[in-house]
Amino acid sequence: MPFxxxxxxxxxxxxxxxxxxxxxxxxxxxxVSKTLYFIESGLGRSYYLNQAGKEITQWxxxxxxxMASADSFxxxxxxxxxxxxxEDAVIYSITKEKLDELFDTYPKMEKLGRLVTTEMLTKVVxxxxxxxxxxxxxxxxxxxxxxxxxxxxxxxxxxxxxxxxTQETLSRIRxxxxxx
Amino acid sequence: MPFxxxxxxxxxxxxxxxxxxxxxxxxxxxxVSKTLYFIESGLGRSYYLNQAGKEITQWxxxxxxxMASADSFxxxxxxxxxxxxxEDAVIYSITKEKLDELFDTYPKMEKLGRLVTTEMLTKVVxxxxxxxxxxxxxxxxxxxxxxxxxxxxxxxxxxxxxxxxTQETLSRIRxxxxxx
DNA sequence: TTCACTTTTTGATATAGGTCAAAAGAAAAT
DNA sequence: ATTTTCTTTTGACCTATATCAAAAAGTGAA
Numbered sequence: 063m064p065f066x067x068x069x070x071x072x073x074x075x076x077x078x079x080x081x082x083x084x085x086x087x088x089x090x091x092x093x094v095s096k097t098l099y100f101i102e103s104g105l106g107r108s109y110y111l112n113q114a115g116k117e118i119t120q121w122x123x124x125x126x127x128x129m130a131s132a133d134s135f136x137x138x139x140x141x142x143x144x145x146x147x148x149e150d151a152v153i154y155s156i157t158k159e160k161l162d163e164l165f166d167t168y169p170k171m172e173k174l175g176r177l178v179t180t181e182m183l184t185k186v187v188x189x190x191x192x193x194x195x196x197x198x199x200x201x202x203x204x205x206x207x208x209x210x211x212x213x214x215x216x217x218x219x220x221x222x223x224x225x226x227x228t229q230e231t232l233s234r235i236r237x238x239x240x241x242x
Numbered sequence: 243m244p245f246x247x248x249x250x251x252x253x254x255x256x257x258x259x260x261x262x263x264x265x266x267x268x269x270x271x272x273x274v275s276k277t278l279y280f281i282e283s284g285l286g287r288s289y290y291l292n293q294a295g296k297e298i299t300q301w302x303x304x305x306x307x308x309m310a311s312a313d314s315f316x317x318x319x320x321x322x323x324x325x326x327x328x329e330d331a332v333i334y335s336i337t338k339e340k341l342d343e344l345f346d347t348y349p350k351m352e353k354l355g356r357l358v359t360t361e362m363l364t365k366v367v368x369x370x371x372x373x374x375x376x377x378x379x380x381x382x383x384x385x386x387x388x389x390x391x392x393x394x395x396x397x398x399x400x401x402x403x404x405x406x407x408t409q410e411t412l413s414r415i416r417x418x419x420x421x422x
Numbered sequence: 423t424t425c426a427c428t429t430t431t432t433g434a435t436a437t438a439g440g441t442c443a444a445a446a447g448a449a450a451a452t
Numbered sequence: 453a454t455t456t457t458c459t460t461t462t463g464a465c466c467t468a469t470a471t472c473a474a475a476a477a478g479t480g481a482a
Contacts, residue, residue: 112375120367133367136360165353172352173345179359180316186363187312190370191300194406195292198439218460226374231439233461378469398430411469413431 069168076164077154082147088129089145095134097155101125104151105215108143109223119224122212128178129153149215198227199235249348256344257334262327268309269325275314277335281305284331285395288323289403299404302392308358309333329395378407379415
């Protein structure tokens with residue numbers, strides 16, 4: 063993005079840099095989320111509780127990515143998701159108000175916002191297609207391709223629910239893959 | 243959106259209004275799509291061909307909605323999807339270049355763009371959750387709730403593939419619903 | 423009205439992946 | 453070190469939905 067150094071300085075001043083230890087919860091279901099996070103290092107995930115009260119991973123956020131309960135942050139409605147930090151992280155955060163300020167000051171930022179959302183949209187659509195029409199095994203392979211790093215850092219159960227299968231099934235898939 | 247009448251006039255001038263008959267193809271897989279469509283009336287769908295060569299409906303677009311092969315239009319890459327008109331339609335279309343012109347002239351438009359994408363994102367996430375963790379019957383009910391009109395206008399096979407099930411299964415679900 | 427073609431329904435059978443329960447393995451806490 | 457707790461693996465069994473095949477119903481053209 064073509065910002066001058068002065069602009070960049072000003073923009074970065076609006077963000078707060080923090081070290082966040084693992085297992086910390088950043089957003090709770092039902093809260094209106096006021097903060098957008100950018101992950102410098104570490105790992106986060108969003109999840110929700112299904113009818114049976116089971117945690118369903120909705121998304122993983124790796125380093126270099128923006129993390130938010132998208133619906134809640136952008137529409138300022140109660141979040142459907144929890145967001146938690148899975149690995150000790152360094153995170154830049156910004157409130158909705160400050161971000162909107164930036165959007166007003168720097169129209170170029172709107173573009174950035176639009177591009178970030180569009181990228182996210184593309185990824186979600188990809189996952190949708192993977193989930194909808196691939197076997198459990200193929201979905202796991204899609205995940206290995208899309209988030210190679212994450213597959214090792216994260217517990218089986220988190221990944222399984224992300225991929226829409228039980229952890230038993232994922233365990234069996236891993237076993238059958240390793241035999242070969 | 244707070245535009246003056248002059249602005250609105252200018253914006254609308256960039257769009258082309260057209261009547262498009264049913265069964266017309268607007269975007270083909272592999273093409274880079276240069277056009278964004280807004281459906282005044284009528285109905286469209288996007289779909290792709292899976293490995294077996296079967297058409298898989300990816301999305302339905304009803305009146306009052308924007309329609310595009312999102313990845314292709316926004317990132318200007320070859321489209322993964324076909325887009326076709328299912329019911330005679332009246333459509334406003336705009337090219338990528340003209341839209342970008344508008345974005346440059348009217349920063350407020352960026353915001354609009356961002357909001358449209360965000361809304362889309364929310365819907366895709368909803369569908370993802372429906373597909374990922376609900377039974378075939380529940381998915382059909384989700385569809386009846388989300389697109390009540392579409393369920394009647396569209397062929398069984400199109401809907402079944404959209405919902406990630408076979409048409410036989412959908413036919414049986416409809417039968418069991420009507421018995422009650 | 424009949425013929426060709428498409429879409430939907432029905433039936434029989436197969437299977438991927440879910441569920442439940444328990445064992446084994448790791449990690450954390452005392 | 454040892455106990456407690458959490459995570460992963462394994463096994464047996466079951467069910468929702470896919471697949472395959474054929475019949476029935478619907479649609480449109482000649």
